[in-house]
Amino acid sequence: MSFEFLIPVSDLVTAHTNLLSEHALGNQIKIHTAANGVPDLEKIDVAILGIRENRNDINFLGENLNFDTIRKSLYELYPGNWSTNIVDLGDIAPGNEVSDTYYLVQEVLSALLVKNIIPVIIGGSQDLVYAQYRSFDIFERMVNLVNVDSKFDLGNSSKPITNTSFVGKIIVEQPYNLFNYSNIGYQTYFNTQEEIDLIEKLYFDAYRLGEVISDVTVVEPIMRDADIVSVDLGVINSTSLNGYTASPNGFDGREICAISRYAGISDKVKSFGIYEFKNFKNEETASLLIAQMIWYFIEGINYRSNEIDIKNLKSTLHYNVPVEDEVLSFYKSVMTGRWWIEIPFISSGNNKLKRHTLLPCTYNDYERACNQEIPERWYKAKQKNEV
Numbered sequence: 001m002s003f004e005f006l007i008p009v010s011d012l013v014t015a016h017t018n019l020l021s022e023h024a025l026g027n028q029i030k031i032h033t034a035a036n037g038v039p040d041l042e043k044i045d046v047a048i049l050g051i052r053e054n055r056n057d058i059n060f061l062g063e064n065l066n067f068d069t070i071r072k073s074l075y076e077l078y079p080g081n082w083s084t085n086i087v088d089l090g091d092i093a094p095g096n097e098v099s100d101t102y103y104l105v106q107e108v109l110s111a112l113l114v115k116n117i118i119p120v121i122i123g124g125s126q127d128l129v130y131a132q133y134r135s136f137d138i139f140e141r142m143v144n145l146v147n148v149d150s151k152f153d154l155g156n157s158s159k160p161i162t163n164t165s166f167v168g169k170i171i172v173e174q175p176y177n178l179f180n181y182s183n184i185g186y187q188t189y190f191n192t193q194e195e196i197d198l199i200e201k202l203y204f205d206a207y208r209l210g211e212v213i214s215d216v217t218v219v220e221p222i223m224r225d226a227d228i229v230s231v232d233l234g235v236i237n238s239t240s241l242n243g244y245t246a247s248p249n250g251f252d253g254r255e256i257c258a259i260s261r262y263a264g265i266s267d268k269v270k271s272f273g274i275y276e277f278k279n280f281k282n283e284e285t286a287s288l289l290i291a292q293m294i295w296y297f298i299e300g301i302n303y304r305s306n307e308i309d310i311k312n313l314k315s316t317l318h319y320n321v322p323v324e325d326e327v328l329s330f331y332k333s334v335m336t337g338r339w340w341i342e343i344p345f346i347s348s349g350n351n352k353l354k355r356h357t358l359l360p361c362t363y364n365d366y367e368r369a370c371n372q373e374i375p376e377r378w379y380k381a382k383q384k385n386e387v
Contacts (some may be wrong), residue, residue: 001111005104006049007091008034013071025295026075029086038089045084046118046298048074049108050091053101054124054278057163065124067091069283073291082302102131109135113270118301120294121273125163126153129230132273133170133178136227142179144225144268145170148259149232150187150209150250154195163276171202179384182222184259185209185235185251203380209235209249216258221360221377223262224338226269231256231293233276233286242285244278253289260293264300267308272297305336311358321369328369328378331358339363343381 009031017026030039041047052065071088092108095101105128112119113135121132129147136143147153147167155165157172170178182205188196199206205222212218223229233241237250251259263269274290277283310316310331317332329342340358365375 001107003032003038003089003108003111006032006038006089006108007052007093008032008037009071009088009090010068013068013075016072017075020076021078023078024075025077025079025086026071028079029088031088032090039087041087041112041115041117043085044087044115044117046086046120046301047112048086048088048120048122048294051101051105051121051123051128052091053094053098053105053128055094055098056127056161057125057276060125063279065277066279067122067277069287070122070277070290073284073288074294077291077295079295080299080302082298084298084301086298098127102128102134105131106134106137109271110138114138118269119271119273120297121271121275122277122290122294123273123275124277126230126232126275127161127163127166128275129228129273130161130166130169132230132271133228135271137175137177141177143177143227144180144182145178145228145230146182146184146222146226146263147230147232148184148235148251148256149230150185150235150247151190151232152183152186152195152199152206153232154198180204180225180381182226183207184219184222185212187247187249203383205377205380209251212259213251213255216255218362219259219262220265221338221362223259223266223269224360226263226266228271229263229269229273231260231272231274233274233290236289241289242282244280244282244286253292256289257292257296261296261300264297265303265305266300267304267306305333307333307336307338310340311342319366321366323369323372323374326374328374330361330366330369332366337363339366341365341369341375341378343378343385 014033020026032038050067092104109119153167155168157168161169184207187209234245235250238245240252315334319330321328331340339361341361359381
């Protein structure tokens with residue numbers, strides 16, 4: 001498809017880039033400018049894309065979005081020893097209707113995914129995740145969504161979509177391509193008991209804020225199984241964002257950057273979005289942290305180990321552990337030390353499920369299995385495969 005309808009990066013940002021060191025990121029990437037148009041996407045690995053849509057925010061007051069401060073902050077950073085080729089495609093403007101924006105987002109992201117380009121999205125209201133998810137429809141397979149958020153965003157799926165109900169829409173609307181939904185960082189008092197119960201009933205995964213803060217490495221196997229990652233800036237505490245968010249509790253800057261890096265390291269993550277950006281007077285601190293989150297995500301991509309087909313690598317170690325009336329099958333990578341557990345595949349004739357036979361896990365899961373404890377995530381995944 002043609003990307004000519006995208007809004008180029010502003011002249012203000014490109015003029016600022018000209019003042020930066022030649023080694024700065026802004027001078028190491030391709031940029032869609034008014035003067036030069038959309039760059040050639042040949043050999044591109046990552047595409048940055050802004051989406052200026054926020055009308056389905058339940059607190060929308062007519063604000064227009066501008067991502068210049070984020071781009072300035074990002075362009076000023078220095079890349080690591082990266083082999084990644086990056087393009088900034090500019091922005092998608094709001095359509096006449098929000099549904100028009102969704103359509104454009106889905107088309108653009110699908111076109112990038114087909115080219116094996118990972119979109120990094122800077123967005124307004126988080127309901128845009130619905131279009132991010134729908135862009136995977138072209139693959140006709142089940143996908144896993146990870147949402148880093150203080151809320152589950154299930155909402156009331158029978159009502160029009162908002163930034164607090166998009167997950168509910170993803171679950172109930174056809175085609176049904178969602179295999180697993182994982183929430184990282186939820187805070188109980190922001191979620192109804194009905195939503196918490198529904199997450200459990202659907203065998204989805206949810207990790208409380210305190211659980212992740214006490215050991216951020218629990219995020220790694222969750223991200224390793226994700227296709228789509230979405231981050232709500234509201235999950236970050238107000239101190240880390242200079243009052244940009246209201247919540248006193250949440251992740252700090254280091255934790256959200258570590259989570260972003262885990263998303264980048266995952267061999268499976270094909271789409272990464274940061275949402276709920278608003279142009280406020282304190283946006284400079286938020287913009288710099290968003291820039292650093294993007295930096296860490298791309299840093300992670302450069303450390304991917306290509307272990308998608310871990311089961312068939314000759315160097316992989318294999319362990320069978322009898323637990324009750326099951327025999328759990330574990331695989332360990334010699335190269336990275338990471339672990340997987342096999343889910344018994346139920347032959348239902350559903351080809352969409354065939355890739356979900358290995359579940360990322362931890363050494364702790366293996367140890368617990370040796371002590372006759374069935375890992376909870378294995379049980380949930382098995383239940384989903386049997387439905």
